[in-house]
Amino acid sequence: MALHKRLVVGGLAGLIGVAGGYGVVYPYVRDMIYVNEQIGENNAFNIKKIENAYKTLQDNSECNSLLKKHLTQSVVDKLKYKKTKLGATLYDVIRSGVFNPDASVGVYAPDSESYKVFAALFDPIIQEYHGFGPNDKQPDVDLGEGRTKELEPLDPDGKYIISTRIRCGRALNGYPFNPLLKNDDYVAMQEKVKKALAQVQDADLKGTYYPLEGMKKETQNKLIADHFLFKEGDRHLQHANACRFWPVGRGIFHNNDKTFLIWVNEEDHLRLISMEQGSDVGKCLDRLIRGVKNIEKVVPFARDPHLGYLTFCPTNLGSTVRASVHIKLPKVSARKDFKEITDRLKLQVRGIHGEHSDSEGGVMDISNKQRLGLSEYQAVRQMYDGIKELIKMEKESK
Numbered sequence: 486m487a488l489h490k491r492l493v494v495g496g497l498a499g500l501i502g503v504a505g506g507y508g509v510v511y512p513y514v515r516d517m518i519y520v521n522e523q524i525g526e527n528n529a530f531n532i533k534k535i536e537n538a539y540k541t542l543q544d545n546s547e548c549n550s551l552l553k554k555h556l557t558q559s560v561v562d563k564l565k566y567k568k569t570k571l572g573a574t575l576y577d578v579i580r581s582g583v584f585n586p587d588a589s590v591g592v593y594a595p596d597s598e599s600y601k602v603f604a605a606l607f608d609p610i611i612q613e614y615h616g617f618g619p620n621d622k623q624p625d626v627d628l629g630e631g632r633t634k635e636l637e638p639l640d641p642d643g644k645y646i647i648s649t650r651i652r653c654g655r656a657l658n659g660y661p662f663n664p665l666l667k668n669d670d671y672v673a674m675q676e677k678v679k680k681a682l683a684q685v686q687d688a689d690l691k692g693t694y695y696p697l698e699g700m701k702k703e704t705q706n707k708l709i710a711d712h713f714l715f716k717e718g719d720r721h722l723q724h725a726n727a728c729r730f731w732p733v734g735r736g737i738f739h740n741n742d743k744t745f746l747i748w749v750n751e752e753d754h755l756r757l758i759s760m761e762q763g764s765d766v767g768k769c770l771d772r773l774i775r776g777v778k779n780i781e782k783v784v785p786f787a788r789d790p791h792l793g794y795l796t797f798c799p800t801n802l803g804s805t806v807r808a809s810v811h812i813k814l815p816k817v818s819a820r821k822d823f824k825e826i827t828d829r830l831k832l833q834v835r836g837i838h839g840e841h842s843d844s845e846g847g848v849m850d851i852s853n854k855q856r857l858g859l860s861e862y863q864a865v866r867q868m869y870d871g872i873k874e875l876i877k878m879e880k881e882s883k
């Protein structure tokens with residue numbers, strides 16, 4: 486780090502010490518630090534930041550994140566000097582959750598090695614989120630090939646379900662996650678994916694890749710509003726240092742019908758998505774399977790024997806599958822025990838513009854919660870069986 490930056494940061498550290506809470510009390514100070522910060526610092530200042538972060542989290546009575554719960558003093562002491570080979574430190578793992586105390590989880594892995602080096606923090610979080618222990622093993626890949634017909638449309642009359650979407654995440658072998666990627670990595674990764682997509686022969690999946698660089702704002706906003714494209718400026722990702730060099734190397738591929746899509750270099754290297762109007766989960770899954778198989782023939786993906794497919798956020802590890810419906814359930818969702826019901830069914834409820842958004846016109850996004858410790862097909866079934874049960878309850882409600 487250049488000397489003048491050290492001085493700026495050092496001076497700010499004193500100021501923050503006086504403020505008594507790193508970054509949370511003085512947002513403008515926080516943003517200045519963000520600009521000056523280096524990934525993977527491992528010096529006295531970095532260790533101080535980790536210690537301050539611990540204190541800030543513990544002092545914040547409104548913070549209920551898994552990070553706060555599992556970042557104990559002994560975990561801090563054990564991990565604060567550690568670094569991955571590519572240079573990621575504990576601070577890089579927890580940064581987003583420190584700046585976003587309202588996060589439910591609050592940690593990200595800057596590279597795959599982080600899951601091992603910082604296991605003392607990741608393991609209990611993974612255990613609590615997925616019910617997956619350090620000695621458990623992600624089952625072998627089972628996308629559900631040949632069994633998609635078992636998943637008949639959930640709502641053939643279209644009374645409750647508006648649309649269905651199934652996505653999975655993939656990491657390209659040999660590259661770390663966003664915070665450690667360089668400008669040239671983004672360019673090279675995008676090229677690899679474009680080449681792979683150009684080779685897709687399946688007529689239903691064939692389409693065009695649209696880089697974000699040079700895309701008109703109105704086109705981008707329309708794709709976001711129509712639920713096809715990722716949002717820009719997500720504060721959780723920004724504070725995880727996941728948006729560097731934006732929009733270089735980011736983009737979206739889609740087929741003509743916009744039923745098969747691939748997001749490139751947003752949160753994960755790739756997000757493969759199958760989506761359509763209505764409730765035909767089987768058809769949606771069948772398309773995703775064909776998409777995954779076509780791409781993995783050309784681009785090798787990173788998979789760990791213990792954690793399965795690797796992703797930036799620990800909530801997505803393993804199967805990486807989030808199968809969701811946009812659904813209206815006015816009676817059941819008005820019940821006081823709706824949260825307990827969805828927890829029991831292992832379902833996650835979101836607003837309709839994605840994570841951290843609100844429900845609109847009574848429409849919710851409901852998906853499987855668990856992604857690790859179960860196969861891809863089982864993850865889809867978790868959503869399928871849960872939604873079936875919710876629709877039954879809605880029909881039986883007075």
Ligand SMILES: Nc1ncnc2c1ncn2[C@@H]1O[C@H](COP(=O)(O)OP(=O)(O)OP(=O)(O)O)[C@@H](O)[C@H]1O
Pocket residue numbers: 648649650652709711712713714715752760807809810811835836837838839840850
């Ligand atoms: N069943 C669905 N039908 C139509 N659009 C959907 C459906 N499920 C999700 N979407 C849309 O997909 C977009 C992305 O959603 P969101 O970011 O919550 O989830 P994600 O892609 O699974 O990633 P992550 O869990 O990492 O946030 C949003 O616009 C959201 O409304």
